[in-house]
Amino acid sequence: MEAIYTEIRIxxxxxxxxxWLALAVAWAFCLVGWVMVMRVPAAYESSARIQVQVKxxxxxxxxxxxxxxxxxxxxxxxxxxxxxxxxxxxxxxxRPLTSYESLSLIGALRSGISITAQGDDLLEIKTRISLKxxxxxxxxxxxxxxxxxxxxxFIQENVIGSKANNAxxxxxxxxxxxRRAKELAEVDRQRAQITQNTLGSxxxxxxxxxxxxxxxxxxxxxxxxxxxxRSALAAMNGQLAATPAxxxxxxxxxxxxxxxxIGTLEGxxxxxxSRGWTEKHPDVIAIRSQLKQLRAEKARGGSRSVPMAPNxxxxxxxxxxxxxxxxxxxxxxxxxxxxxxxxxIAQRQLTAPGAQIDQARLDRDYDVLKDQYNKLLAxxxxxxxxxxxxxxxxxxxxxxxxxxxxxxxxxxxxxAMLLTGVLVAGIVIGAGVAFxxxxxxxxxxxxxxxxxxxxxxxxxxxxxxxxxxxxVIRRKQMMWFSSAAAGLPGMFMLLMLIEFVKRIMVS
Numbered sequence: 391m392e393a394i395y396t397e398i399r400i401x402x403x404x405x406x407x408x409x410w411l412a413l414a415v416a417w418a419f420c421l422v423g424w425v426m427v428m429r430v431p432a433a434y435e436s437s438a439r440i441q442v443q444v445k446x447x448x449x450x451x452x453x454x455x456x457x458x459x460x461x462x463x464x465x466x467x468x469x470x471x472x473x474x475x476x477x478x479x480x481x482x483x484x485r486p487l488t489s490y491e492s493l494s495l496i497g498a499l500r501s502g503i504s505i506t507a508q509g510d511d512l513l514e515i516k517t518r519i520s521l522k523x524x525x526x527x528x529x530x531x532x533x534x535x536x537x538x539x540x541x542x543x544f545i546q547e548n549v550i551g552s553k554a555n556n557a558x559x560x561x562x563x564x565x566x567x568x569r570r571a572k573e574l575a576e577v578d579r580q581r582a583q584i585t586q587n588t589l590g591s592x593x594x595x596x597x598x599x600x601x602x603x604x605x606x607x608x609x610x611x612x613x614x615x616x617x618x619x620r621s622a623l624a625a626m627n628g629q630l631a632a633t634p635a636x637x638x639x640x641x642x643x644x645x646x647x648x649x650x651x652i653g654t655l656e657g658x659x660x661x662x663x664s665r666g667w668t669e670k671h672p673d674v675i676a677i678r679s680q681l682k683q684l685r686a687e688k689a690r691g692g693s694r695s696v697p698m699a700p701n702x703x704x705x706x707x708x709x710x711x712x713x714x715x716x717x718x719x720x721x722x723x724x725x726x727x728x729x730x731x732x733x734x735i736a737q738r739q740l741t742a743p744g745a746q747i748d749q750a751r752l753d754r755d756y757d758v759l760k761d762q763y764n765k766l767l768a769x770x771x772x773x774x775x776x777x778x779x780x781x782x783x784x785x786x787x788x789x790x791x792x793x794x795x796x797x798x799x800x801x802x803x804x805x806a807m808l809l810t811g812v813l814v815a816g817i818v819i820g821a822g823v824a825f826x827x828x829x830x831x832x833x834x835x836x837x838x839x840x841x842x843x844x845x846x847x848x849x850x851x852x853x854x855x856x857x858x859x860x861x862v863i864r865r866k867q868m869m870w871f872s873s874a875a876a877g878l879p880g881m882f883m884l885l886m887l888i889e890f891v892k893r894i895m896v897s
Contacts, residue, residue, distance in 0.1 A: 401825060407833070408824035413874055416820030420878060423812035424885055432800035432892075433502075433520035436533040438541055439792040440513045467515075467540055473499050475543065480535045494521055499536065512791070515540055518801055526892055530797045537794035545788045563770040570763040577756045580748075602735045609728050616721040623714040628664030630711055632657015633704045652684045798893070805889045813882045 405412055476499070477492045502518040517537045521529050634653040659677045667674050841848045856864070 404828035405821050405824045408827050409871060411827055412820035412824035413871065413878075414820070415823045416816040416878060417874070419819050420812055420816035420881070423816065424809060424881070427803070427805055427808045427812060428885065428888075430803050430805075431520045431522050431524075432526045432529060432805075433518050433802040434526070434530040434533045434797040435516060435518040435801035436530075436537040436794050436797055437514060437516045437792070438537050438790065438794040439508070440515065440541060440544070441789040441791050442511050442513055443787040443789075467505060467544060468500065468503050470496075472543060476536055476539045480532060480539055491521070491524065494523075495519070495532065495536075503536075503540065515544070520802070526800065527895055534794045534796045541790060541794065560770065560774060563766060567763065567766050567770060570759060570766060574756065574759050574763060577752055577759060581752045581756065602732065605728055605732050605735065609725070609732065612721060612725050612728060616718065616725060619714060619718045619721055623711070623718050624664050625661075626707065626711045626714050628661040629657070630704070630707045631660035631664075633707055649688075652681060652688065655681050655684065800893075806886060809882060809885050809889070813878070816878070 473496050477495050480495070498519050498521060499517070502520075504516045504518075506514050506516075508514050515537055517533050517540065519529055519533045519536065521532070524532075632654070634650070634657075655677050659674065659681070662671065662674050662677065669675075838848075
């Protein structure tokens with residue numbers, strides 16, 4: 391322990407011997423360091439907090455779209471265009487910025503703006519500015535003004551950007567709808583042209599195959615109906631042949647003549663023949679036998695001339711015959727038309743296979759285009775409804791929780807600490823230089839050092855004899871040294887006072 395104490399005393403004495411060197415080095419280091427510290431421009435920081443609430447009445451991703459728009463605007467606040475807008479409208483509290491100050495401010499803002507999220511709906515905007523050639527009071531005012539302008543631009547860009555996005559979306563959908571409408575009209579025109587070329591003047595609806603199937607089915611039904619109509623007409627002709635056109639007027643009173651009986655039998659014979667009975671049929675043989683007897687009787691005795699009258703049964707049957715003949719004629723004409731249509735459709739099927747392929751392709755294209763058009767139309771209506779709702783009930787709501795603050799003290803640098811650090815470092819470096827210098831000199835403070843360095847025994851030491859003149863000179867030198875040494879903390883205190891006054895002026 392005694393050895394350590396001795397070494398400390400030797401080191402302190404060595405430094406004391408080189409005290410002027412130590413003081414000069416300390417002064418030089420402190421002056422340079424203090425000048426550099428005082429020349430560093432103060433950086434002032436202003437912050438504000440904004441509450442951003444995103445809400446929507448729609449559950450189709452509208453909130454996500456609005457949140458993405460907020461994030462996009464937040465990221466664009468540090469873009470060059472936004473910074474130029476900020477600088478153009480910012481003042482230093484007294485006057486607008488000059489061109490040089492504006493350029494310096496843009497450079498400082500590139501790395502001095504930070505936007506951080508605090509929770510789900512809070513954003514904090516911080517602006518740290520350090521400018522040369524501008525007072526600290528003006529720098530603090532600029533920091534606050536820049537933060538305020540960033541808040542205004544952030545809110546404005548979100549509101550205007552949302553409306554611009556809605557308008558852009560509606561414009562895009564309108565353009566797409568117009569284009570799809572033109573495509574649908576063109577496909578309709580081509581379909582109509584192909585239909586006119588392949589299906590024009592053909593009966594029925596649908597494709598050629600569908601019309602052919604419909605015509606053939608109708609032809610089958612028509613043949614059956616025509617056969618029934620012809621059978622009914624033949625039966626009516628048989629009945630009409632068996633019914634006399636006129637009857638004796640007396641027959642009405644019950645008088646039956648040979649002619650009337652012969653006419654009745656001839657009608658029955660015609661009806662039997664119309665039914666397909668042959669001459670060997672018993673009824674046909676019986677009717678002919680009766681006719682033969684009545685005709686023989688008429689030839690022998692003759693007949694009385696009786697007055698004749700129209701037969702009402704014959705008139706009724708005649709009208710029914712005309713109706714059935716008209717029905718047969720109509721069915722026959724319709725059959726001819728269908729036969730012509732079937733022939734024409736068959737020819738079209740053989741001569742226009744390419745048209746059928748084109749027709750099928752156009753039908754598919756039309757269905758696809760129509761589906762796309764309907765989807766776009768639904769999207770357009772949804773976008774329009776969302777745009778209307780955004781301007782009234784939906785959208786992004788902003789509320790400034792903490793207004794931009796006017797900084798009272800610089801965020802950086804901490805000059806008090808730096809000035810103190812420079813003072814301490816200057817004293818340490820000065821002492822270190824003096825100690826190193828003393829170690830390079832061949833001077834020994836104690837007899838032990840001399841003996842150790844020379845390797846010879848030291849018998850003793852002689853104290854220095856100081857005269858009165860030397861004592862006066864050394865006293866003066868000590869006063870000068872004390873004054874110079876006291877000037878170092880005095881300068882430090884003066885700089886601290888200047889820093890304190892600056893902060894008071896900013897406040």
